[in-house]
Amino acid sequence: xxxxxxxxxxxxxxxxxxxxxKASFEVHNFSHSPTLKDMLVYHMGWAKNEKxxxxxxxxxxxxxxxxxxxxxxxxxxxxxxxxxxEFLHNFTLIHDDIEDKSPHRHGRPTLWTQWGIAQAxxxxxxxxxxxxxxxxxxxxxxxEVIANQxxxxxxxxxxxxxxxxxxxxxxxxEQKVDTQAYLTxxxxxxxxxxxxxxxxxxxxxxxxxxxxxxxxxFGESLGLAFQIQDDILGIWGDSKTIGKSTASDILTHxxxxxxLFGLQHCPEFxxxxxxxxxxxxxxxxxxxxxxxxGAQAYTRxxxxxYTKKAIDALEHLFSHKNAYAQAxxxxxxxxxxxDF
Amino acid sequence: xxxxxxxxxxxxxxxxxxxxxKASFEVHNFSHSPTLKDMLVYHMGWAKNEKxxxxxxxxxxxxxxxxxxxxxxxxxxxxxxxxxxEFLHNFTLIHDDIEDKSPHRHGRPTLWTQWGIAQAxxxxxxxxxxxxxxxxxxxxxxxEVIANQxxxxxxxxxxxxxxxxxxxxxxxxEQKVDTQAYLTxxxxxxxxxxxxxxxxxxxxxxxxxxxxxxxxxFGESLGLAFQIQDDILGIWGDSKTIGKSTASDILTHxxxxxxLFGLQHCPEFxxxxxxxxxxxxxxxxxxxxxxxxGAQAYTRxxxxxYTKKAIDALEHLFSHKNAYAQAxxxxxxxxxxxDF
Numbered sequence: 001x002x003x004x005x006x007x008x009x010x011x012x013x014x015x016x017x018x019x020x021x022k023a024s025f026e027v028h029n030f031s032h033s034p035t036l037k038d039m040l041v042y043h044m045g046w047a048k049n050e051k052x053x054x055x056x057x058x059x060x061x062x063x064x065x066x067x068x069x070x071x072x073x074x075x076x077x078x079x080x081x082x083x084x085x086e087f088l089h090n091f092t093l094i095h096d097d098i099e100d101k102s103p104h105r106h107g108r109p110t111l112w113t114q115w116g117i118a119q120a121x122x123x124x125x126x127x128x129x130x131x132x133x134x135x136x137x138x139x140x141x142x143x144e145v146i147a148n149q150x151x152x153x154x155x156x157x158x159x160x161x162x163x164x165x166x167x168x169x170x171x172x173x174e175q176k177v178d179t180q181a182y183l184t185x186x187x188x189x190x191x192x193x194x195x196x197x198x199x200x201x202x203x204x205x206x207x208x209x210x211x212x213x214x215x216x217x218f219g220e221s222l223g224l225a226f227q228i229q230d231d232i233l234g235i236w237g238d239s240k241t242i243g244k245s246t247a248s249d250i251l252t253h254x255x256x257x258x259x260l261f262g263l264q265h266c267p268e269f270x271x272x273x274x275x276x277x278x279x280x281x282x283x284x285x286x287x288x289x290x291x292x293x294g295a296q297a298y299t300r301x302x303x304x305x306y307t308k309k310a311i312d313a314l315e316h317l318f319s320h321k322n323a324y325a326q327a328x329x330x331x332x333x334x335x336x337x338x339d340f
Numbered sequence: 341x342x343x344x345x346x347x348x349x350x351x352x353x354x355x356x357x358x359x360x361x362k363a364s365f366e367v368h369n370f371s372h373s374p375t376l377k378d379m380l381v382y383h384m385g386w387a388k389n390e391k392x393x394x395x396x397x398x399x400x401x402x403x404x405x406x407x408x409x410x411x412x413x414x415x416x417x418x419x420x421x422x423x424x425x426e427f428l429h430n431f432t433l434i435h436d437d438i439e440d441k442s443p444h445r446h447g448r449p450t451l452w453t454q455w456g457i458a459q460a461x462x463x464x465x466x467x468x469x470x471x472x473x474x475x476x477x478x479x480x481x482x483x484e485v486i487a488n489q490x491x492x493x494x495x496x497x498x499x500x501x502x503x504x505x506x507x508x509x510x511x512x513x514e515q516k517v518d519t520q521a522y523l524t525x526x527x528x529x530x531x532x533x534x535x536x537x538x539x540x541x542x543x544x545x546x547x548x549x550x551x552x553x554x555x556x557x558f559g560e561s562l563g564l565a566f567q568i569q570d571d572i573l574g575i576w577g578d579s580k581t582i583g584k585s586t587a588s589d590i591l592t593h594x595x596x597x598x599x600l601f602g603l604q605h606c607p608e609f610x611x612x613x614x615x616x617x618x619x620x621x622x623x624x625x626x627x628x629x630x631x632x633x634g635a636q637a638y639t640r641x642x643x644x645x646y647t648k649k650a651i652d653a654l655e656h657l658f659s660h661k662n663a664y665a666q667a668x669x670x671x672x673x674x675x676x677x678x679d680f
Contacts, residue, residue, distance in 0.1 A: 129498035
């Protein structure tokens with residue numbers, strides 16, 4: 001019988017993750033405030049009404065479970081950590097959507113548009129508490145010391161996330177943001193949480209500090225490569241496959257890596273960027289200008305640098321690959337060759 | 341030499357609490373986002389500029405330390421828990437001020453009015469993470485099991501706080517709120533955190549589950565009595581001593597306990613409440629109507645019920661009173677006889 005592939009793992013683990021998420025959520029008593037529970041159920045994509053359902057791919061808990069398996073430990077021991085990270089991620093989404101005034105996520109209205117800003121801030125706080133309580137369930141599958149280390153890492157990452165988000169909000173109103181500052185921002189905002197996902201997988205498998213550091217490096221590099229690849233798709237992606245209009249990051253004036261490169265190195269792009277309300281035709285011209293001044297090549301080179309770092313860390317960690325480790329290699333390749 | 345009094349403890353412990361708060365805060369690295377640090381320094385009342393300084397009385401950490409001392413354990417062991425609770429309290433204040441659109445706190449502009457809603461939500465989240473990391477420092481003064489139980493209790497209380505806050509926001513737009521629902525709301529919003537303050541004091545002193553339950557009952561009752569006493573002062577308090585205009589809760593149309601009693605039991609008050617933009621003279625008349633229909637007597641009886649519960653719990657806990665226990669009795673009496 002062949003070893004299970006990445007796709008096999010996705011098919012078996014994603015329903016298990018969803019079941020564990022729901023079970024961890026249901027232990028909490030909301031009898032005095034059922035509407036608060038409804039809000040969180042809606043945000044998590046569990047509302048009965050099909051129109052209001054739908055959620056993300058739960059990629060972070062999948063990474064945690066695969067990392068535990070790759071370290072030859074029982075993956076079920078990692079479920080509290082995997083689900084805690086998904087709750088933490090969703091807490092940040094609730095608050096980010098308010099902070100960025102985003103009206104939609106996963107094809108449906110964001111929480112704050114449905115219940116107001118005040119109740120949505122508060123619901124995010126509740127989910128943050130649930131993330132912490134879920135992580136503490138590690139005492140059942142590991143021990144007190146591991147559970148405390150896990151909670152410590154979760155909250156250190158929370159500080160990194162808020163620092164990344166602080167910079168992201170600040171950049172919106174800044175005229176000049178250099179590419180290095182941008183990389184610092186996404187390291188906090190995206191890299192830190194995927195680093196946590198990988199590290200937790202190793203922590204519950206009682207890995208050495210060296211191995212945990214390599215897992216963190218794998219996760220952070222993967223997160224950065226993924227985010228920068230997203231920036232490429234936001235300008236040169238195919239609108240049919242990525243599900244948003246091509247060059248939408250130029251239209252929405254979002255300061256992503258290729259755009260910041262263009263603003264730093266390309267006077268023609270800089271001039272075009274000043275204009276308000278550009279037409280679709282102008283947007284297309286601007287994406288061509290960006291390409292010809294080397295912004296696409298630069299951004300691709302950054303994706304390659306971080307992908308290589310992620311793969312190198314995996315090579316160091318797992319010279320003898322089991323099926324879980326192979327799936328981590330495949331996941332890394334797959335995420336970075338996506339055109340969706 | 342006489343035993344130290346409550347005032348002696350306040351004078352020695354409050355500077356110690358402030359020092360511990362600053363030390364716990366300073367270990368965190370904000371080198372990439374110094375403005376986020378400035379925001380938290382401002383909120384905590386530590387800004388250099390005197391106009392922007394000033395903070396609350398740090399009553400919650402004081403309760404924690406006194407409870408530890410009353411259980412005959414070294415109070416310094418409780419410092420991580422005491423400071424964590426103060427950070428947690430301040431995290432809730434940052435978000436509550438946004439949710440309630442409050443422009444001022446401790447005589448200066450609230451965080452969101454200075455840096456905007458988006459950055460203030462995010463700064464609150466950072467302080468929540470700091471509260472958790474501070475609580476984890478209990479491994480240095482107690483052990484892994486206690487630290488783990490403390491973090492669990494902190495996050496269970498976080499869920500109670502968000503449930504209380506959810507109800508508080510919801511009540512604003514509800515026509516009818518009964519007094520029982522109001523008591524449930526303040527039990528979450530105010531009682532739960534003071535219950536945590538007292539319980540943590542006992543937890544670090546390795547008290548039995550029975551004692552911890554009594555400490556929680558003491559804290560919750562004290563919190564409720566304090567909040568309801570505040571509601572009395574908000575209508576019948578002396579403006580000169582409480583520092584806000586008399587009857588301000590009628591002016592701001594705040595649904596406090598005496599007002600809810602009046603709406604339930606007093607048609608004359610109910611009728612007057614419907615009017616928009618009441619004059620100061622009408623407000624005074626309304627407070628007289630409230631008194632004559634029994635709202636003041638009812639509210640005072642509630643203060644007495646919860647004060648008695650708090651004192652009873654203390655009597656059960658500390659039949660042989662040391663100086664710390666005596667200070668807890670005195671603090672309870674003092675808080676509830678205040679006219680400020």
